[in-house]
Amino acid sequence: MRRFNLSIMDSYILGELILPFIFCVAMFSAVGVAIATLSDLSHRIIESNLPFISAIEVFILKIPEYVGYALPFSVLLTSLLTYSRLSKDSELIALQSCGISLYRLITPMIIFSMIITLVTFTFNELIIPQANYRATSILTGDEGNSRYAIKQDIFYPQYQEVTTPNGEVKRELRSIFYAQEFNGEEMQNITVIETDNNQLEKITVSETGHWDNEDNKWDFSNGAIYHIKMNLSQITSSFFGEKKVPLPKTPLELASKSRSPYEMNIRESLEYIRLLEEVGNEKNLLMYQVRTAQKVSFPFICVIFGLIGSTVGAKFNSNNKGTSFGLTILIVFGYYLTSFIIGSLGLINVLSPIMAAWIPNFICLGIGIYLLAKS
Template identity: 25%
Template sequence: MKKLDIYISKNFIKSFLISLVAFINIFLLSQLFKVFRYVADGRMSSYQGILYLFNMLPEIIVNMTPLAVLLGSLMFINKMASNLEIISLKTSGISFRRVIIFPLVISFFISIIVYYINGTIYPRSERRMRELKGDKIIKTIPTEKRNAFLRDKNNNVYYIGYINSKEKIAEDFQIIKMDGRFSEIEKVIIAKTAKFDDNEKIWKLSDVVINDILNKKSEKIKNYSNKEFNKEPENFFTLSTDPKFLTNKELRREIRNMKITGGDTRSGLVELGKRYSFPFASLVIILIGLSLGSRYVRAASAKTIGISIFFGYGYYIIQGLFEALSKNSLINAFLGGWIPNILFLLLGIYLIHKSEY
């Protein structure tokens, strides 16, 4: 690393940290009155109030880091431009793209740190904050489901059009019996309705059609049961909890379990897609700060800062828009998380290309 790179890196990190600390202080101060109210109402002790504020830090850091990177890059590069350092470097044969290499590298490592905080520390702090407020994180099991799937240890694949775990009934009940290697279908059993017998612990099917694939036969019977079909209705459901309280590892496991049982994974996938994409907003949005900051015009710094903040909050608005579209199944959950990054990356590359240095 050359002296120039050390100088640039130190100044960028300093500006970034100043911006981040400023944002943290602003948001913590805005929450003080809420904590004072909790303490006054007896919902928290003073010590718990301090813990509550401390547990807010991961959320603030995750949400404010892109803005801190934007403002930090703008401040440091604008200072270099105002001191004519950018022009001096240019006349010395050092391009602006060369100047911004290390800020980009540093922002990448910032994104990795935010990714870790967002996927591991933030969900735990959210759970802790909920506990400190005296609220319980309720995990519930739905009583009804449509299009439920399940595979048991006997290589039976269940598909149920509708199931009610409270009444232990099902409609459009289908069971596909696979061979031992799970490579060929032996039988397909279709029942119009089914009810789980609590005494015998088996499903009892009504209006049944048994298709024997191996022997190429089909049989219709009124009632049918088999000791193999013993999966209780609760097995077709999974615990439901708010995805934001789950770490990345827990959330991936929850999504897998819900897929096995035919549950709706949309909210979990949207949250996971956001956690994979949002931390890297810093790496994208820094391009805007660097390009705008390099355009030093005397007495125009306030205008430049205003434009940068506009772009910064614009990212959050677009990110929220595509998150809403993803939740409503209008676009792919992961694609919805990355589209804002792609749009602002293209904008940043364009502004860097047009930068005046």
């Protein structure tokens, strides 16, 4: 197998990209975190008595989020600056006079942007969710997992599939689990309603309840069970001090795993989506599905921005940094506006979550390919 080696041209162009990229990442990150975080932290220090040390910690923890946003923008601005400089100094003309096509000239930029795509994806998965988790915990004064729990009105309907006599499979309600409060460890004022063949069968009430990991059952305390027969014509009751109840763990998972999608990685988001599918919460389900799909699609905009930036930059005969910065702002604004509009269509179920996340990328890719072909 032939070993791949970078040519002198590839090494030269890649070398020209590195320093401007580092500068752009630092600049975009600093501007983003300063505008979005400093004013809020100042307000919290004055109005909410947030300790200064905690404010510094939150400030540091918010930096990864804005670095994640800055990486694609930096690819775009770096490609514009580098290729417009090469064009201004006639280096691209010299290379093309040697028979090197524009397609080959932007190849180093595509390779570079692919590397940044992997960096962005890794950053968004391994660093940003945990940093956001920690920052939110400090701001809310809750250092534990209970900050993310649904603390009131936990509602979980359990369904089952049944086959009708004519062979049709339909979904029927099997039970309803309701807890009035959840303190992060146990639930209080629990009511469980169970049905059989669309008939009310049993009602269980309990003062408290917690999940037993060893037995995989709920431990209910100080409650009663009401057995109902013949359409409420016969009701029997029994009281208990402690009782193990074989119900799903899902209500606990649903309550304890509730977070913002920006505080979850893809694996955690998919687990929470599974819980929402069981509950049937359509609105939240669509929101998490769209946001999770966007977590996958967003890093790939680095490659597309690299294509657009290098193609447009190669047509410039000016090294005007103000022009390049203005073009970057215009392209980024157009991308985010398109992403917002199309993403909103996914949130209201007009488009599938995957299409809502990827269509903005496809539009930008089409523009980049058109500009390259035209050049």
